[in-house]
Amino acid sequence: MRHHRNVRPRTTAAVTAVVAALAATTLSVGTATAAPADRCSQAAPTRADNPYTTTHTVLSDAPLRKGPYRECDWLQTYPAQSTVEVRCFIVNDYGNTWSYVPGAGWVWDSHLSSNGSPHRCLF
The missing domain is CATH 2.30.30.40 (SH3 Domains)
Structure with a gap:
């Protein structure tokens, strides 16, 4: 059990980092294409x-x-x-x-x- 508790926070942190990176990429792409001004x-x-x-x-x-x-x-x-x-x-x-x-x-x-x-x- 102890082994699983140590793995889970790292996995959650890794997933959070990937989601944040994807969100940043999506926002920057959306901003670049939506600037007709x-x-x-x-x-x-x-x-x-x-x-x-x-x-x-x-x-x-x-x-x-x-x-x-x-x-x-x-x-x-x-x-x-x-x-x-x-x-x-x-x-x-x-x-x-x-x-x-x-x-x-x-x-x-x-x-x-x-x-x-x-x-x-x-x-």
């Missing part, structure tokens, strides 16, 4: 680092957003068949490319002819 504060690429612009036709109504994610605040919509000038593009966490409209915001490249800007943004 951070992702929507994407810095604007400067003209000095990105001196080019290209003009594209809007293929379907294209929402202009504050950041390169659908969750980011909507600013306006470019109607289909209009044209828009973009400076460069970035790839967001989902693997989608978004082009920067100078002085305005971000447009998802699937809405633009030639899939948006051919120039990767430099920061």
Whole structure:
């Protein structure tokens, strides 16, 4: 009996440590994926680092957003068949490319002819 009493507290302590580690991991993963506000504060690429612009036709109504994610605040919509000038593009966490409209915001490249800007943004 004495042997079992000594094993049980160690086992309980080990299980408690594993549960705590899993909980911490789950919380950190949840925090990383649920922070659209951070992702929507994407810095604007400067003209000095990105001196080019290209003009594209809007293929379907294209929402202009504050950041390169659908969750980011909507600013306006470019109607289909209009044209828009973009400076460069970035790839967001989902693997989608978004082009920067100078002085305005971000447009998802699937809405633009030639899939948006051919120039990767430099920061």
